[in-house]
Amino acid sequence: MSTQSRSLPPYMNVVWPTRAEPQSRLLRAVILAVVGSALLAISAHVKVPFYPVPMTLQTGVVLLIGLAYGWKLGVATVALYLVEGAVGLPVFTSGVGLAYLAGPTGGYLAGFIVAAAITGWAAERAPHWLALIAAVVVAEICIFMLGVGYLSTLIGFDAAVENGLVPFVYGDILKTAAAVALALAGRRHVQAWLARGQG
Secondary structure (H helix, E strand, C coil): HHHCCCCCHHHHHHHHCCCCCCCHHHHHHHHHHHHHHHHHHHHHCEEEEECCCCCHHHHHHHHHHHHHCHHHHHHHHHHHHHHHHHHCHHHHHHHHCCHHHHCHHHHHHHHHHHHHHHHHHHHHHHHHHHHHHHHHHHHHHHHHHHHHHHHHHCHHHHHHHHCCCCHHHHHHHHHHHHHHHHHHHHHHHHHHHHHHHHH
């Protein structure tokens, strides 16, 4: 069966293949999760000038972590990031601790886990590049659905849409497009690697 029409391994499984030894697999997972959570923390503090509200790179990094790691390691990495913030490490855009998780951005942070699961699942199972694109778009939508939904319980639906969605639409369209472009580039690399292995 052609690599164009069947599911492919996540990108990181090609760059850094897993080994049979349980200790090696665990060490690999820990290192990747720590690196991924560090990238999330850095992206939370990188503000890109954008009208009308500056955006961070965080949602884009969440999408890429799922795509590169697969759903299990992707979800574990995002969960590690949230735990780091919950215990007081300065990994969030502003604020720390459980109070921040329960604050206005709590729904978006929960959406990160869902997004990593969706893109990670697609990285492992999507039979076609169109399905991969659809998964990235759905993951981004889920972040905003959970974010705006939870925010609306605090400030009302109209205010949540006005403050938690509208200002970020254009920026997140760009981040989603970038994630799609990188995912397709990674998919081509994986296909080329498999083709060389079969040759």
